Amino acid sequence: MEEIKGKYKNVFDAYLKLQTETYELVLRSVAMRDRLSEAYELTREPPEVSPEELYSRLKDKFEGIYEDLFVMFLRPFRVMMPPGGEYLRAHSGKYAPEYGWEVYMDLFRLWGEAQSNFLKGIVNAYQGYSRESREEGSEKEGTVGQRRELGPANLLKNIAAEETAAYSTTMEKYIEYFGESQFLLPKTFFVHLRNGVSSYSKMYRLWRKYESMHYDAWEKSAGKFVEGIVKNRTSPAEIEYKDFFETFVQTYSEEYSRLLKSSEFIEAQNGVINALADIFYNFEKTIEAQLDMFPTLPFALRSEIDAVEKRIYDQRKGARELERDMRGIKGRLKTAPTSEELAELRKRVEGMEKEIKRLSKKAQRKGE
Amino acid sequence: MEDKSFEMENPFLDVMERLSTVEPDVWQSSFDVLDEEGPFRLLLYHPLKEREYKIPLLVVYAFINRPYVLDMHPDISVIRKYLEAGFQLYMIDWGYPTMADKYLKIDDYVDYTEKCVEHVKEKEAVDKVSLHGYCLGGTLSVIYTALHQENVKNLMLQAAPIDFHTDNIIAVWARNIDVDKIVDAYHMAPGGFLNVGFLSADPINLVIGKYHGLLEMLQDQASVTQFLRMDRFIFDSPDVPGETYRQYIKEWYQQNLLIRNEFVAQGKTVDLSKIECPVLVLAAAFDHIVPPESQKAILGATSSNDKDAYEMKKGHIGITTSRSSHKEFWPSVVEWLKQRSERI
Numbered sequence: 282m283e284e285i286k287g288k289y290k291n292v293f294d295a296y297l298k299l300q301t302e303t304y305e306l307v308l309r310s311v312a313m314r315d316r317l318s319e320a321y322e323l324t325r326e327p328p329e330v331s332p333e334e335l336y337s338r339l340k341d342k343f344e345g346i347y348e349d350l351f352v353m354f355l356r357p358f359r360v361m362m363p364p365g366g367e368y369l370r371a372h373s374g375k376y377a378p379e380y381g382w383e384v385y386m387d388l389f390r391l392w393g394e395a396q397s398n399f400l401k402g403i404v405n406a407y408q409g410y411s412r413e414s415r416e417e418g419s420e421k422e423g424t425v426g427q428r429r430e431l432g433p434a435n436l437l438k439n440i441a442a443e444e445t446a447a448y449s450t451t452m453e454k455y456i457e458y459f460g461e462s463q464f465l466l467p468k469t470f471f472v473h474l475r476n477g478v479s480s481y482s483k484m485y486r487l488w489r490k491y492e493s494m495h496y497d498a499w500e501k502s503a504g505k506f507v508e509g510i511v512k513n514r515t516s517p518a519e520i521e522y523k524d525f526f527e528t529f530v531q532t533y534s535e536e537y538s539r540l541l542k543s544s545e546f547i548e549a550q551n552g553v554i555n556a557l558a559d560i561f562y563n564f565e566k567t568i569e570a571q572l573d574m575f576p577t578l579p580f581a582l583r584s585e586i587d588a589v590e591k592r593i594y595d596q597r598k599g600a601r602e603l604e605r606d607m608r609g610i611k612g613r614l615k616t617a618p619t620s621e622e623l624a625e626l627r628k629r630v631e632g633m634e635k636e637i638k639r640l641s642k643k644a645q646r647k648g649e
Numbered sequence: 650m651e652d653k654s655f656e657m658e659n660p661f662l663d664v665m666e667r668l669s670t671v672e673p674d675v676w677q678s679s680f681d682v683l684d685e686e687g688p689f690r691l692l693l694y695h696p697l698k699e700r701e702y703k704i705p706l707l708v709v710y711a712f713i714n715r716p717y718v719l720d721m722h723p724d725i726s727v728i729r730k731y732l733e734a735g736f737q738l739y740m741i742d743w744g745y746p747t748m749a750d751k752y753l754k755i756d757d758y759v760d761y762t763e764k765c766v767e768h769v770k771e772k773e774a775v776d777k778v779s780l781h782g783y784c785l786g787g788t789l790s791v792i793y794t795a796l797h798q799e800n801v802k803n804l805m806l807q808a809a810p811i812d813f814h815t816d817n818i819i820a821v822w823a824r825n826i827d828v829d830k831i832v833d834a835y836h837m838a839p840g841g842f843l844n845v846g847f848l849s850a851d852p853i854n855l856v857i858g859k860y861h862g863l864l865e866m867l868q869d870q871a872s873v874t875q876f877l878r879m880d881r882f883i884f885d886s887p888d889v890p891g892e893t894y895r896q897y898i899k900e901w902y903q904q905n906l907l908i909r910n911e912f913v914a915q916g917k918t919v920d921l922s923k924i925e926c927p928v929l930v931l932a933a934a935f936d937h938i939v940p941p942e943s944q945k946a947i948l949g950a951t952s953s954n955d956k957d958a959y960e961m962k963k964g965h966i967g968i969t970t971s972r973s974s975h976k977e978f979w980p981s982v983v984e985w986l987k988q989r990s991e992r993i
Contacts, residue, residue, distance in 0.1 A: 288663075291662070291669040292669075294669035295669040298672070299668065299877065300880060302844060306860055307665075307668065307863065308661065310857070310860035310861065310864060311661045311664055312661075314660070354848070354849050530858050534858075537851075537852065538818075541818050541849075542821055547822065554826065554827075554830075554831070555827050557834075558834035559834070561834040586748075587836075590751065590752060594752040594753070601760055
């Protein structure tokens with residue numbers, strides 16, 4: 282037992298030390314390695330089997346390896362699908378694009394209810410706090426009691442109780458009467474919500490195509506690999522695991538290189554990436570539109586922070602250009618004369634001017 | 650080597666036990682931070698011997714991944730090679746940009762390179778520096794040199810993309826993505842997104858093949874440590890500022906403006922023929938991220954009379970981190986620089 286506890290502690294230590302991706306890939310690679318070694322053992326059993334028979338023996342192993350390999354790559358898209366990807370596949374007729382609208386309306390309703398409950402919780406907390414204060418101070422009336430009544434906590438409690446009660450009532454009302462909220466919510470809210478939901482529907486369709494392309498390439502590779510195993514072996518004992526593994530990697534790698542460069546795959550991949558980006562973009566804007574309608578919102582919106590950051594960036598750029606100009610000026614100043622040199626030059630010029638005046642006077646006198 | 654992993658009873662627990670004992674330390678050489686601007690830093694490495702060369706060397710790494718790849722192992726370190734040769738060595742570290750940096754563009758990286766060069770020139774009382782640019786750091790070094798040739802003594806470009814219209818999967822994908830959608834939605838190019846992108850360009854070799862190799866070498870402490878250092882580097886991906894990413898994909902991968910002498914930086918068109926200093930291309934022959942033809946495109950574009958390419962049969966990272974490249978390749982690279990650097 283102690284040994285097992287020690288080993289699980291090592292798992293946690295490894296988790297902390299390794300990059301998250303490394304930890305996951307090692308974990309999955311051990312599983313893939315186990316499946317490959319089991320597949321290898323299966324190929325060493327009675328050799329006189331057709332490729333189809335061998336394929337059916339190895340199918341489960343290969344499917345397991347497919348899952349282990351691609352789960353990390355396909356996770357962002359699977360996560361965006363309605364909860365329970367497997368359930369979705371099994372009931373694909375039910376989860377038609379129109380259903381997606383209902384799912385997201387539900388999500389909005391749940392979000393609004395959560396917000397309302399949160400505010401109610403704040404109100405309850407203030408009320409509980411003031412109740413405790415009152416109970417504590419009930420023996421001390423007079424000045425102390427008046428100070429407590431006017432104290433910040435009690436004032437806040439009263440404000441919170443009145444304002445948030447009104448706010449939460451408002452929230453409940455427009456969640457309840459969602460049809461009337463078209464006059465309360467900004468138009469941008471509806472535009473982005475509609476765009477987000479239609480992007481979700483689009484991604485649902487594209488995702489099925491994208492994943493099937495991955496899976497089809499995998500199946501094709503498996504077929505080629507199995508054919509090669511059956512065709513090239515003369516006796517099971519001659520197939521070393523090393524050769525089995527290298528042939529596996531080479532066969533699958535060649536098939537995937539063809540797939541990944543194909544225009545059809547690139548179009549499908551870009552489609553799901555774009556649809557996912559559209560979902561994120563539109564739902565961010567939806568939430569922002571709703572938050573923006575509250576004048577007492579205590580925190581800045583993403584777009585407001587972006588505007589500030591842009592101003593800071595522009596100022597920094599201007600400052601950098603000034604620094605560059607100053608460097609240029611400093612460089613020119615290095616070759617410019619010093620003040621002592623200028624004073625010396627001035628003295629010499631004055632001396633030359635005096636000499637010129639003296640000589641011209643002399644020339645004038647001679648002329649006379 | 651005999652395959653012992655078959656015999657493990659609980660392979661997962663045993664593997665994790667093994668990995669939990671390894672410390673994948675990076676940044677082997679010590680340095681001081683001379684300047685910081687936002688996420689960017691200028692580093693000065695502590696010398697390992699008395700200085701021998703007047704012109705300092707400034708290493709410019711890419712804004713994807715981290716520069717410690719050049720200094721990951723005590724004995725397999727490009728940084729150490731330069732320090733042992735007696736060069737005064739600086740490095741630009743682009744750091745970990747955040748959402749606050751989303752408006753940074755490629756211009757800002759060139760501006761900071763300029764600031765660092767000026768800082769080094771003033772500190773060392775020299776008129777020029779030598780530049781060693783790795784990957785996109787090489788691309789930035791090329792842009793800087795074309796705009797400010799008077800400040801650059803020697804230019805070394807390691808696996809640096811110059812011509813982006815190549816047929817490798819990464820380039821084909823980049824030419825086809827809608828970068829505006831990605832940047833408008835996520836504001837940055839998330840490091841995780843870039844990681845998955847690079848891995849998914851060759852999932853069979855980069856996952857199944859690679860980690861199978863780890864499981865085969867578990868008894869070799871040194872190999873496992875180096876593997877985990879590499880993995881730490883590969884997955885240590887800073888986010889790329891959104892506007893940088895937008896420009897990088899549009900103007901480099903999609904429009905290929907740099908090799909066409911149409912890219913604009915610091916308000917000026919970058920003309921690669923303005924590069925006249927000695928140029929050395931350090932090419933990785935098996936690079937699936939930056940194919941050799943992209944790396945060598947600079948040779949036909951500059952006006953330099955002293956240009957050459959040293960090629961190693963390694964990949965994009967292997968050229969830096971493999972023992973064989975440090976035996977066969979890097980000594981001649983350092984020698985090239987020594988021959989073009991004035992002794993003190």
